[in-house]
Amino acid sequence: MPFTLLFAGVTALICLVLYNSGMLANTKTQLQNAADAGAYSGAVLLARDHNFSAYTNRAMVANQVSVAQLVSLKSYTMDAAATHKRINSAQHSGWAKVIPVFKPTWEFARMLPMQQLAAAYANVAPKVVVGLDKLIRAFEAAQQAHHTATALNVAFTANEVVKRNDPKANIEVLSFQTAYTAKQITAWKAYAVQHRANDPSKVADRFANVVVSDQSTDELVRKRSSALVAGWASLPTSIACPPPSIPIFTIYGFAQAGGTILSANKQRWMALDATQGAGGVACIGPPPASIPFGYLLVQDLNGGSGGALAGRNGGYGSKVGFKGNPDEAKHYGDALNGLTALPAGKRYKQGPGASMDAATGGLQNYYRDVVDPLGAKPANQTANENGGKMAFTIEVRHDAADIRTSSKVLGNAAATVKAQETLKNDTMKTLASAHAYFYRANTDSTAFTKTGWARDDKKTELANLFNPYWQAQLIPNPDSAYILSKAP
Template identity: 30%
Template sequence: MKRTSHRRSHTHGGQALVPALLFLLIGGVGLYVAFGSFQMTSAKIKLQNTADAAAYSAAVLQARDYNFSAYTNRAMVANQVSAAQVVALKSWIDELDNTYMGNPDTEQLVTTFADHPALWRTPKQRAHADIAPVRATLDALLPAVARGIGGITRALSDAQTNYHAAIFAAVPEVANDVAQRNQPDTHVTSGYFTSPRNAVQLAAWQTYTRVVTPAGNLDADHFADVVTDSTTLDRFVKARVSSRSVAPDYQQLDDSSARCPGGGRIAIRVAHVGGTQLRSDKKGWQSIDASTAHITITCIDTVDAAIAGHGGSANGDVSNFMTHPPFVAWSDWKGYGGYMNFGDPDSTQPGMNVPAAMAEQFTQGPGVSLDTANGGLLPYQDIAHAPLASEAPRITIEVERMAGTLVKSAGVGGAGRMRVDGGSASGAMRTLASAHAYFVRPSAGALDDGLAGALHDAGAWLREDGKTEYPSTFSPYWQASLASVSAEERAAAQAAQFPSDARATTP
């Protein structure tokens, strides 16, 4: 009995080893496949992250381009204001000196009616002696200052255009460099940025902004609107209204007149008006200052407005200072932005009821231009239309990685039915990513929006008037963000990777 039992135990020994080996084999195959699939999934995720980084870097360049345009546009606006101030100062000092030199008609009236003409002439002579060296210094200095301002403005204009062109040239190279820094075995698909697949998107970016040349154009202009805004120009430029009669005795007279029966008197007060305007054709600034002597003689019961002095100045091309010489048309008195009659507050129509001294200076012209080369408004970058959306055109980047670099561990790629498909086409794995610049300066009611909520201290970005500001190349509020890839771009990418003839022959 014992022998029989021993034989049965020996016959059934090791039966559990077969299922164990089978389970181990299946588990090994599963682990083998899972590891290979994990490498493919990891490669796809890393490639997408790399493409996102490359596209975002391109959008950063796009935002920098628009911000650079905004900073340079603002600098050029400031320079134009400075140029207007220089023109205004030249006109003002010339008129002041001319006024203290004396006008023959006024001097004749003083000689005829005033008992003590020295009360009028002595202060004028003293002031003229004081003003003469100041005018001589400014006459030597202001043209150089005007040319310097114009030269800087020209440099800013050229830098803006060149920087914009350089950004377009740099985007493919920068995106590729960022891709390779993220993954050395990846690169931006060669020629994709300028390929027919990207033509529509590239054209949208290229035409989003344009170079505008204001000078010589009579139409409305964004830059001219900004530079002539009432908050941009100071009062010295816009309207220099003042009294030339300064205590105790400058440019004023109150004297007895023996020529008047019964003890008459003669009184003189001098009023000054002047202003600087951007010409309607935007080719330069022009300025006129004029002083009028208001003379009262009691015995003849009259008040006479005589020319006391005048001066003028301009920059830019002044060869056609008047549109219709030798006649003065009403349009010649108009400047850009609603300005007219060079700051005279009493005239409500162009060229009508202006002081005689101002009309006299206008017919004489401004003299030699302070800056003939760069006096007018220079070319600048502006958004081509008036966009309401905050996003600039998207930039899409295609990044690829060669199939041979997808599996890092040798031998785990498998073969035959066990081979793990890397999902590559034409020997490479490719992916798309899009990004764009966007403009954000929220209004008070938009602080809870997702766009504004992403800002640090969003309240500090508000305009003083609380209004929403739309995208422009005059405010440096451009930032970069990733964007979704359009279905059309994905379809075009798939069609490029799997040609129709290849798809037709694929089993």
């Protein structure tokens, strides 16, 4: 009988120990899973903020290019209207009547409502430019607000995720978060900052170079050279080649050139277009000599031009503007040289006209990027070297009172046979860490990137806020976090 009682007591104790151990292990596993989910969710928010900055940077670039296109069209349509006015002048109308036998494209161009179109565009386009410039400034403010809000809310979001995975758990907000997590968030917040976009600094040049790049702009902005429909290529009339000479050929057309540049201070978009007309008549003299002869048809040497501006009012002031402008855009698409040099030179001295947005034209004040976008290339391309040095670590706790050990299940009956179930400070704690990092490898074959993410130039891209390739992943806890937490 005593042996039976002893055996029963030992068996009960073993059962209680196994029960308590199982409950503690299950609770610990659930707590760790909840902590991992919270840390990962926090890192996703941090990565999402960087991607938001990247998307809005790209949106600002796209809208700046749109402003440049609108400025370009203003100049181009003004020049086209001036050309249309000249082809209806007495000089050109007289030539068109007596020189070519047929001139269908000339007649078609003469009937186009170019002056009305240019006037309507000049009335509407400035309003669109102002709207785009305001939208760009809104993106600029949204970037900063989103970054600040993310830093303030990431810990609260992580705690919400923890509680959804383990309702009895929560993030330690008094000691660990204040002493450790808050410093991590401060370091993350300082990693990406606002940079000037329109001052003489190299980081401002970085943004401007993206905007004016030939991968961002098109030929409408950089170099406009169109073949105008106004013109003729025909047999001359007998008036153009009086008998007994023989009419051979007559041609007349317009040379057009134009371009848009960003000013040297990055605060003005400036466009200039110019058109010059010229042609000639070829005849053969009467036999027996039959000597070829001809003469030029040269319009007034002033030609015609157009100009436009977004930014501070004033003259052009520069033929090349910002040093990063593409070569083909300089000298306003080469309009200041060649056949259009005279009318373009006159327009350059005259100025571009009233600004389409004198208050906020040109590049905006700020954009966001990593704190040192021009720094040295890291020694390797690990996630940690590409924005991942700023870990997000949380300490998650579960009070012992909420763990269903034997004493919670049996109540006073557990006092008969008692198994040790105490936790340090009556709390179960665990740590979890994650980080946001940038990774865009030169190949799709690595485990760090997704198919289709590799660059076309096969280069590995460094961390930046122009491309949205920020991701999140769980990482080992820093040693310093263990020291502060003393988590079991």
